[in-house]
Amino acid sequence: MVKLLIYGLLFFLFFILGCKSEKSSEDAFEEEISLTDQVSKAKQIIYGIPSPVETAMLLKRAGAKYSQEFLNPIENLGNYTSTLSMALNLGIYSADLSFSSLFEQSQASIKYLSACKKLADDLGILNAIDKTLITRMENNITNKDSVMEIISESFMNTNSFLKENDRGEIAAIILAGGWIEGLYLSTQIVKNTDYNQEIMERIADQRLSLYTLINMLSTYKNDMNVKKVIDMLQKIKSPFDKIQTKSSKIEVIEKNGKSYISSTSEIVFPKEVFDELEATVAQVRYEIIK
Amino acid sequence: MKKIIFIVIFINALFIYKYGFTQCRTFAKKVCKLELLPYVHDGIYNATVLSEGETAELYKTFYAGQEYRIVICSDENLPPVHFQILDTDRNVLYDNRQDNYSKIWDFKLQTSKQLIISVQVQTSEELTDHIASGCVAVLVGFLNVEDEFKK
Numbered sequence: 491m492v493k494l495l496i497y498g499l500l501f502f503l504f505f506i507l508g509c510k511s512e513k514s515s516e517d518a519f520e521e522e523i524s525l526t527d528q529v530s531k532a533k534q535i536i537y538g539i540p541s542p543v544e545t546a547m548l549l550k551r552a553g554a555k556y557s558q559e560f561l562n563p564i565e566n567l568g569n570y571t572s573t574l575s576m577a578l579n580l581g582i583y584s585a586d587l588s589f590s591s592l593f594e595q596s597q598a599s600i601k602y603l604s605a606c607k608k609l610a611d612d613l614g615i616l617n618a619i620d621k622t623l624i625t626r627m628e629n630n631i632t633n634k635d636s637v638m639e640i641i642s643e644s645f646m647n648t649n650s651f652l653k654e655n656d657r658g659e660i661a662a663i664i665l666a667g668g669w670i671e672g673l674y675l676s677t678q679i680v681k682n683t684d685y686n687q688e689i690m691e692r693i694a695d696q697r698l699s700l701y702t703l704i705n706m707l708s709t710y711k712n713d714m715n716v717k718k719v720i721d722m723l724q725k726i727k728s729p730f731d732k733i734q735t736k737s738s739k740i741e742v743i744e745k746n747g748k749s750y751i752s753s754t755s756e757i758v759f760p761k762e763v764f765d766e767l768e769a770t771v772a773q774v775r776y777e778i779i780k
Numbered sequence: 781m782k783k784i785i786f787i788v789i790f791i792n793a794l795f796i797y798k799y800g801f802t803q804c805r806t807f808a809k810k811v812c813k814l815e816l817l818p819y820v821h822d823g824i825y826n827a828t829v830l831s832e833g834e835t836a837e838l839y840k841t842f843y844a845g846q847e848y849r850i851v852i853c854s855d856e857n858l859p860p861v862h863f864q865i866l867d868t869d870r871n872v873l874y875d876n877r878q879d880n881y882s883k884i885w886d887f888k889l890q891t892s893k894q895l896i897i898s899v900q901v902q903t904s905e906e907l908t909d910h911i912a913s914g915c916v917a918v919l920v921g922f923l924n925v926e927d928e929f930k931k
Contacts, residue, residue: 534828536918538840541823544922548843638820638924643809645823650805653825691844695892698841702894705839737891742873748847749887751873 537706539665540699542585543642545672546592549679552688556593560678561586562671562779564601567608569780574715577660578778580609581667588641589675596631603627610648613660618651619644659710666719667778669696669703673726674775677768685761693767694759697730722774729767734758804829804915812853812917815884819849819921827917830901832859838897838918847888847923852876852899855914859902866896 540548562582570576587602603624610616623644630636652661676693680686704723710716737755744750808827826838842848854861860881865874873895876882897918904912 533835642823650825755891
């Protein structure tokens with residue numbers, strides 16, 4: 491028994507002393523096997539989904555105006571008791587937080603931050619978030635850049651914490667909730683602003699992220715909650731599939747020390763397809779926030 | 781007796797697994813994020829442990845008019861990281877080998893595209909029986925400037 495403990499301890503010490511990023515071929519092979527949760531044999535595939543921060547930025551730059559009535563009311567917070575509803579609505583409130591912060595709506599931002607904190611706590615991931623977050627937000631509320639930085643940092647802490655703790659499916663569901671809310675806000679803005687062409691193009695672009703999102707969720711397809719979210723996204727995919735696009739060849743041009751990826755595209759996004767998409771997204775989102 | 785050996789090995793393996801991940805997260809936060817400035821990080825954590833010769837690919841949609849910065853950073857003990865930006869037909873749009881293994885690429889797009897960021901840890905030129913391994917992070921940031929594209 492003593493020998494066994496010594497061997498265990500030696501193994502532990504061997505790791506501590508030998509972990510300076512080097513290992514033998516054999517060890518490397520063993521560790522590679524232990525890291526295969528998202529790794530294909532040839533290479534690891536990572537799916538990059540637009541975060542609520544990026545979506546809010548896109549909307550603002552496309553000329554969207556802030557409207558409180560589109561956001562998920564804070565009063566709904568008490569309705570979310572299942573893991574699925576908490577994770578989806580954490581994504582939704584994160585998007586609402588990003589949207590209100592970018593439009594410098596201080597009071598709304600603080601409220602949505604508190605809602606996110608409450609859902610993070612209920613999901614058992616509050617440790618991932620800086621305890622002084624609300625104070626930091628309050629102290630920097632007039633500085634839009636600092637606020638966006640704080641939101642981005644909290645989002646990164648949440649999704650890295652979940653991935654590290656083998657709860658990648660929850661991270662994926664939160665991202666899906668945020669993506670659905672971004673799409674809902676965009677479609678409502680278009681509907682209420684005489685079909686703003688630039689926002690409609692950004693909405694059409696979301697079909698690319700939707701395919702990536704479905705692929706990412708499919709890596710957790712054995713999880714019942716993930717299955718339900720994939721079903722929701724399949725409903726949204728149906729009108730997206732009716733959008734026709736054509737793109738020219740891509741060229742990279744260097745200009746003022748930066749690269750410019752040049753190409754043209756033609757998007758056919760008829761009003762009736764938009765209306766179908768708007769109605770579908772509103773219905774899916776209603777099922778989530780009710 | 782076998783059960784006890786299994787438990788001891790399992791606990792050690794669990795520690796190694798968690799230790800590697802936590803190191804990677806801290807590395808991405810403390811070291812890589814700074815390289816993004818003045819771009820705002822999109823908030824998505826893309827980091828993993830790679831060994832020499834291993835490849836990871838990140839699939840992401842980049843939007844028209846947004847100005848982006850991609851930062852690839854890796855553990856200092858790793859050989860240089862080769863990264864390429866590809867379109868979905870796998871045409872190479874950028875190759876950091878042509879740019880002295882630069883860790884940063886700034887760009888903007890005329891139309892929205894799904895791009896692939898392909899990252900490969902090079903194999904060491906020195907003859908050794910060890911394979912280097914460490915954290916590699918891919919972070920994406922964008923400029924928080926309205927109408928930047930139109931300027």
